[in-house]
Amino acid sequence: xxxxxxxxxxxxxxxxxxxALALVLIFKGAQLLNLAQGxxxxxxxxxxxxxxxxxxxxxxxxxxxxxxxxxIFALLVERIxxxxxxxxxxxxxxxxxxxxxxxxxxxxxxxxGHEPRPLPSPFTSSHLRLGPYALSAQExxxxxxxxxMLTFFYLFFTRTKSGLAMQVVADNATGAxxxxxxxxxxxxxxxxxxxxxxxxxxxxxxxxxxxxxDMGFELLLSAFSAAVLGGFGSIIGAIVGGxxxxxxxxxxxxxxxxxxxxxxPFVILILVLIFRPTGIFGKAIVEKK
Amino acid sequence: MLKIHELSVYYxxxxxxxxxxxxxxxxxxxxxxxxxxAGKSTVLRTISGLLKPxxxxxxxxxxxxxxxxxxxxxxxGIAQAPEGRELFPNLTVxxxxxxxxxxxxxxxAKKESWERVMDWxxxxxxxxxxxxxxxxxxxxxxxxxxxxxxxxxxxxxxxxPSLGLSPILVSQIFxxxxxxxxxxxxxxxxxxQNVVRALSITHRGYVLELGKxxxxxxxxxxxxxxxxxxxxxxxx
Amino acid sequence: MMAQxxxxxxxxxxxxxxxxxxxxxxxxxxxxxxxxxxxxxVAILGLNILMGLGGQMFFGGVAMMALGAYASAALTNYLGIxxxxxxxxxxxxxxxxxxxxxxxxxxxxxxxxxMVSVGFHLILDQVIGHWxxxxxxxxxxxxxxxxxAGISMATDRAFYYVVLAGVAFSLWSASNLxxxxxxxxxxxxxxxxxxxxxLGLNVTYYKVVxxxxxxxxxGISGGLLAHYLRFITPDHFTIVMxxxxxxxxxxxxxxxxxxxxxxxxxxxxxxxxIGFFKDYFLGASTALYDVQATISGIIIILxxxxxxxxxxxxxxxxxLKWRYQHKKE
Numbered sequence: 001x002x003x004x005x006x007x008x009x010x011x012x013x014x015x016x017x018x019x020a021l022a023l024v025l026i027f028k029g030a031q032l033l034n035l036a037q038g039x040x041x042x043x044x045x046x047x048x049x050x051x052x053x054x055x056x057x058x059x060x061x062x063x064x065x066x067x068x069x070x071x072i073f074a075l076l077v078e079r080i081x082x083x084x085x086x087x088x089x090x091x092x093x094x095x096x097x098x099x100x101x102x103x104x105x106x107x108x109x110x111x112x113g114h115e116p117r118p119l120p121s122p123f124t125s126s127h128l129r130l131g132p133y134a135l136s137a138q139e140x141x142x143x144x145x146x147x148x149m150l151t152f153f154y155l156f157f158t159r160t161k162s163g164l165a166m167q168v169v170a171d172n173a174t175g176a177x178x179x180x181x182x183x184x185x186x187x188x189x190x191x192x193x194x195x196x197x198x199x200x201x202x203x204x205x206x207x208x209x210x211x212x213x214d215m216g217f218e219l220l221l222s223a224f225s226a227a228v229l230g231g232f233g234s235i236i237g238a239i240v241g242g243x244x245x246x247x248x249x250x251x252x253x254x255x256x257x258x259x260x261x262x263x264x265p266f267v268i269l270i271l272v273l274i275f276r277p278t279g280i281f282g283k284a285i286v287e288k289k
Numbered sequence: 290m291l292k293i294h295e296l297s298v299y300y301x302x303x304x305x306x307x308x309x310x311x312x313x314x315x316x317x318x319x320x321x322x323x324x325x326x327a328g329k330s331t332v333l334r335t336i337s338g339l340l341k342p343x344x345x346x347x348x349x350x351x352x353x354x355x356x357x358x359x360x361x362x363x364x365x366g367i368a369q370a371p372e373g374r375e376l377f378p379n380l381t382v383x384x385x386x387x388x389x390x391x392x393x394x395x396x397x398a399k400k401e402s403w404e405r406v407m408d409w410x411x412x413x414x415x416x417x418x419x420x421x422x423x424x425x426x427x428x429x430x431x432x433x434x435x436x437x438x439x440x441x442x443x444x445x446x447x448x449x450p451s452l453g454l455s456p457i458l459v460s461q462i463f464x465x466x467x468x469x470x471x472x473x474x475x476x477x478x479x480x481x482q483n484v485v486r487a488l489s490i491t492h493r494g495y496v497l498e499l500g501k502x503x504x505x506x507x508x509x510x511x512x513x514x515x516x517x518x519x520x521x522x523x524x525x
Numbered sequence: 526m527m528a529q530x531x532x533x534x535x536x537x538x539x540x541x542x543x544x545x546x547x548x549x550x551x552x553x554x555x556x557x558x559x560x561x562x563x564x565x566x567v568a569i570l571g572l573n574i575l576m577g578l579g580g581q582m583f584f585g586g587v588a589m590m591a592l593g594a595y596a597s598a599a600l601t602n603y604l605g606i607x608x609x610x611x612x613x614x615x616x617x618x619x620x621x622x623x624x625x626x627x628x629x630x631x632x633x634x635x636x637x638x639x640m641v642s643v644g645f646h647l648i649l650d651q652v653i654g655h656w657x658x659x660x661x662x663x664x665x666x667x668x669x670x671x672x673x674a675g676i677s678m679a680t681d682r683a684f685y686y687v688v689l690a691g692v693a694f695s696l697w698s699a700s701n702l703x704x705x706x707x708x709x710x711x712x713x714x715x716x717x718x719x720x721x722x723x724l725g726l727n728v729t730y731y732k733v734v735x736x737x738x739x740x741x742x743x744g745i746s747g748g749l750l751a752h753y754l755r756f757i758t759p760d761h762f763t764i765v766m767x768x769x770x771x772x773x774x775x776x777x778x779x780x781x782x783x784x785x786x787x788x789x790x791x792x793x794x795x796x797x798x799i800g801f802f803k804d805y806f807l808g809a810s811t812a813l814y815d816v817q818a819t820i821s822g823i824i825i826i827l828x829x830x831x832x833x834x835x836x837x838x839x840x841x842x843x844x845l846k847w848r849y850q851h852k853k854e
């Protein structure tokens with residue numbers, strides 16, 4: 001039982017890690033919290049649903065067009081809503097991303113309705129046998145695709161020129177522009193990357209946790225808690241925090257009523273903010289008074 | 290090569306530059322002198338596109354550049370080691386330097402400029418994997434200049450390269466500036482408070498006071514004008 | 526001077542008379558809308574104190590309303606407390622209950638506070654939804670008809686006076702509080718907490734006060750809503766409602782207490798307008814909630830982007846105006 005819980009925890013954690021990474025990327029690169037991050041995941045998942053119901057392609061292949069769509073969508077949001085607001089203070093941008101979140105939420109409700117739908121996947125009904133244990137195949141898929149995605153991202157971020165540019169812009173945007181880097185272009189790239197990372201999360205989790213209109217906010221809160229747990233602002237922190245939160249939530253959820261399980265991320269968030277606001281890897285982020 | 294014409298720049302409502310005129314001839318070293326707050330950094334930042342002028346223009350090789358964005362100006366061949374250095378403190382020295390090469394596509398030029406930087410500032414080679422934020426002041430200054438050099442610029446802007454450095458390091462850097470100009474024909478515009486050293490290596494100088502050019506001329510003449518300089522700048 | 530003073534009195538009398546006789550000249554449906562506007566006015570008032578003046582990015586106003594609504598319902602249902610008392614008490618209870626979120630909220634700022642408040646809302650939603658025995662869960666909770674001194678107040682027209690009393694009380698108490706040192710302190714808080722603390726302001730204390738006041742008014746608003754609708758579910762307190770309240774606050778004037786009235790009307794009438802066009806263009810089967818969400822989201826994006834001179838500048842201007850109006854005499 002415990003092994004299964006831990007595996008599920010790692011699977012859930014993979015999702016949190018990906019979305020937390022997406023959040024922290026945008027935060028580091030553009031100094032803003034993307035409140036619409038959850039909705040980007042949701043819309044990617046719904047896109048995939050639309051594709052899978054129209055075209056008969058294998059489940060895993062849908063990731064490719066979904067990635068493209070998600071990247072383009074995130075880019076559109078950045079160009080239309082965020083670009084006009086560069087240089088603004090924290091407030092307006094926060095409200096703007098919240099506005100985007102609510103708008104997407106409304107549109108999803110209009111287009112797809114409120115019925116929770118599962119994303120069809122051949123893996124949900126099969127199991128992998130590991131000794132005496134049976135692990136859900138879908139969960140294994142989640143873990144593997146997430147690791148793959150994280151690896152791609154790592155290679156991109158550290159080995160490519162654009163990845164270096166993203167690191168550079170995140171560290172010092174003025175310095176970056178003095179090196180001939182177009183900060184505006186890199187911000188767009190950051191958003192696209194963030195959208196794509198989130199898309200993978202959405203596609204792999206939806207067969208298990210059913211697509212529903214409101215899943216965005218919950219995922220956002222969980223991802224944020226994960227990032228704070230790991231130390232908000234740190235990429236490694238986001239990933240570690242994600243896996244950690246996933247495991248904590250699932251394992252503790254195995255021993256408490258289901259209703260409380262969904263409160264775990266929030267409780268962890270509050271606990272971290274009260275007792276160790278810098279999280280595991282981060283620097284001081286909390287007001288001292 | 291660079292012509293600044295009647296340039297007026299504001300910070301919000303406060304005017305920082307008043308119809309400034311400066312010319313930098315190709316392959317020369319020109320210095321902007323002046324006390325703190327005189328406007329030297331403002332001139333350099335405006336050239337690099339970090340500030341936009343309200344009036345006047347800047348021409349680089351007969352092209353107006355004052356409305357371009359900073360990264361476009363770098364691509365035109367103007368690089369700056371700015372006030373405050375603007376390094377990437379959380380990245381390694383190597384990554385900082387690689388960032389400087391971002392616009393450079395020619396592998397031969399890349400190799401050349403890299404070797405040159407390593408030759409002139411060998412201490413950077415020793416600290417390749419160190420985080421830039423942990424370097425000493427002098428080393429950071431050298432890193433900032435190297436980063437600018439790695440884009441193989443035609444015009445190099447240096448904002449107070451000697452600031453906060455020991456006399457030995459200052460000598461090193463000034464020697465390097467002379468070498469850049471002599472060996473590679475690099476045009477250099479620098480802002481300095483160190484009047485004497487600056488005038489001894491430059492061809493031409495402009496004195497800025499409260500946003501206006503109050504004195505200009507070739508360096509030899511300015512140097513001999515010590516008494517005037519003393520009254521303007523309080524140093525000699 | 527004498528002429529001006531008596532002019533003011535006449536205007537006041539006319540206003541009061543107008544307000545008192547209003548429901549008699551309107552149909553039930555319009556009275557219903559006005560009642561709702563009044564109820565939301567009180568909530569927006571609370572938000573104006575905390576967000577508008579105090580500058581705290583707190584999106585939990587609707588959650589506080591929910592607390593007030595369910596608290597008030599519980600007082601009436603389980604303890605038999607009459608509505609007028611239970612509504613007032615629910616304001617205080619909400620303040621106390623909100624301490625749970627206030628203490629973590631004190632330690633964070635800006636975007637962290639925003640996230641924490643969103644989380645607060647989500648968790649409260651879960652708690653209310655699953656605590657069936659107490660709150661009726663997702664199926665909702667009913668309340669008995671209200672009556673005062675034997676007269677039934679259950680009609681729209683009769684409840685109008687309850688709402689009127691609530692709005693009048695809230696506006697009166699809030700504006701008086703804001704005129705005192707508390708008000709200026711909260712304003713200073715919104716201006717720059719660090720600078721204020723350097724000047725000797727006990728930032729933490731006034732932050733708590735601002736939060737408690739917001740909770741109080743939102744709680745009263747929730748209580749009014751509960752007793753008016755006589756049936757509440759978690760769906761009455763959605764996150765979309767939270768952004769609607771925020772937009773209403775902005776429309777009425779950031780930090781303006783009387784502007785809360787405009788905000789209340791906006792929040793009530795916008796869905797009506799949307800609903801009307803929705804039925805016309807999209808058909809009655811489309812969920813109003815989704816259309817509302819989409820439009821509210823778009824509105825807030827447009828507001829933020831297109832306010833002339835920038836959103837932050839506009840807020841600063843309004844705050845300066847408030848400061849000028851509340852100068853120490």
